[in-house]
Amino acid sequence: MTTLSSEIVLRIADIISENLAFRDSVDNLFSYIDSLEETNIITDFLGIKSITGSFAHQYLINKKKAIKHITERNIPLDVKKMFELVERRNLNPREISTEPIEVLDVVSSF
Amino acid sequence: MEFNESDLGREYLKFCQLRNNAHHTKKMDLSNIDWFYPTNLLPLGIFIKTNRDISVIPPSSSEVLSFYNIITKGKRHVSSRSSYHPIAEIPLDAHQRERMLEPLYAFESDYIGGRNAFAYLIGELVDNVYQHSSFSTAYIMAQKYPKKRFIEISIIDNGISIHGAFKKAGFEFDDTTALSEAIKGRSTKRDRERGFGLISSINLLTKGLDGECLIVSRKGGFIAKGEDKQTFYNMGEYHALNGTLICIRVSYITKTVNIYDYLEQ
Numbered sequence: 001m002t003t004l005s006s007e008i009v010l011r012i013a014d015i016i017s018e019n020l021a022f023r024d025s026v027d028n029l030f031s032y033i034d035s036l037e038e039t040n041i042i043t044d045f046l047g048i049k050s051i052t053g054s055f056a057h058q059y060l061i062n063k064k065k066a067i068k069h070i071t072e073r074n075i076p077l078d079v080k081k082m083f084e085l086v087e088r089r090n091l092n093p094r095e096i097s098t099e100p101i102e103v104l105d106v107v108s109s110f
Numbered sequence: 111m112e113f114n115e116s117d118l119g120r121e122y123l124k125f126c127q128l129r130n131n132a133h134h135t136k137k138m139d140l141s142n143i144d145w146f147y148p149t150n151l152l153p154l155g156i157f158i159k160t161n162r163d164i165s166v167i168p169p170s171s172s173e174v175l176s177f178y179n180i181i182t183k184g185k186r187h188v189s190s191r192s193s194y195h196p197i198a199e200i201p202l203d204a205h206q207r208e209r210m211l212e213p214l215y216a217f218e219s220d221y222i223g224g225r226n227a228f229a230y231l232i233g234e235l236v237d238n239v240y241q242h243s244s245f246s247t248a249y250i251m252a253q254k255y256p257k258k259r260f261i262e263i264s265i266i267d268n269g270i271s272i273h274g275a276f277k278k279a280g281f282e283f284d285d286t287t288a289l290s291e292a293i294k295g296r297s298t299k300r301d302r303e304r305g306f307g308l309i310s311s312i313n314l315l316t317k318g319l320d321g322e323c324l325i326v327s328r329k330g331g332f333i334a335k336g337e338d339k340q341t342f343y344n345m346g347e348y349h350a351l352n353g354t355l356i357c358i359r360v361s362y363i364t365k366t367v368n369i370y371d372y373l374e375q
Binding site for chain 1: 205295
């Protein structure tokens with residue numbers, strides 16, 4: 001973590017993990033951000049190896065709601081792709097299929 | 111596809127038979143077991159743990175007994191060189207979650223389409239448990255089979271089930287319909303931007319990694335295998351499970367899979 005006047009850099013890999021999976025981890029991160037005095041937050045994604053769509057989605061939701069100014073840096077290509085995928089999903093929510101499903105009864109062969 | 115045509119389905123049926131016999135006889139007879147897979151060992155381990163009045167007749171084979179003892183000990187720290195990840199509790203504490211999965215991420219991921227594909231799959235499946243099941247206990251285990259060249263992972267929770275999660279959100283679905291709605295991408299959070307976790311994981315698993323998936327949640331069942339085979343099941347009382355069990359089996363794939371080719375757009 002590096003502080004420069006009202007700005008702070010948060011290394012996500014150190015605070016959470018190199019592999020970002022959980023929505024609740026995003027909520028914890030933003031609770032932490034809320035507790036900081038700084039108003040300009042830089043989230044540093046250096047060293048992140050993987051990210052789930054759920055993490056990326058929750059991050060974008062929380063960032064949108066945040067009062068503080070949050071910017072990202074050092075986003076690895078695969079992580080950037082996930083954020084872009086989630087943004088596309090947000091712009092084009094899909095319809096749930098209404099096609100009937102085939103259901104079989106389970107019969108034990110023993 | 112009949113339930114017992116699937117490898118995971120057959121292993122789950124073995125668990126059901128052992129469990130139901132144990133309910134009647136108050137004995138869990140494992141003496142004839144020739145091998146365990148996570149799909150039967152994980153629910154068996156949890157069943158034995160929560161039914162202390164049932165006595166266990168251990169496996170006759172010393173090799174199987176040794177494996178059974180190791181896996182059910184529930185060691186927390188496992189070397190990435192181990193061929194197994196023993197039954198481990200999924201922590202309720204949000205601060206321990208990411209670290210808990212670290213040994214699994216290192217677990218042969220190079221043979222499962224690369225770290226990105228493997229981590230995505232595990233991360234989404236476990237996040238689903240946290241987001242929807244309202245569990246008090248949940249467990250995960252994994253086993254790799256270098257000679258057979260596949261890895262199998264199981265996750266079980268004692269939560270409200272997929273049916274219960276929809277009910278909590280105001281949807282009235284039976285167990286199998288609830289499972290199918292979840293797999294089609296309907297979110298229990300009533301948010302059309304959500305609900306991608308399960309559907310995208312199954313796409314990646316079956317189409318990208320040529321894997322197999324079994325889900326049992328109360329009386330609802332689902333098996334996906336390969337590109338096109340997806341079947342839902344009424345499990346009935348005999349094969350029902352309180353909570354939810356998710357099992358995946360993935361053959362070794364040494365090439366790196368581009369997950370974005372398979373994630374729901």
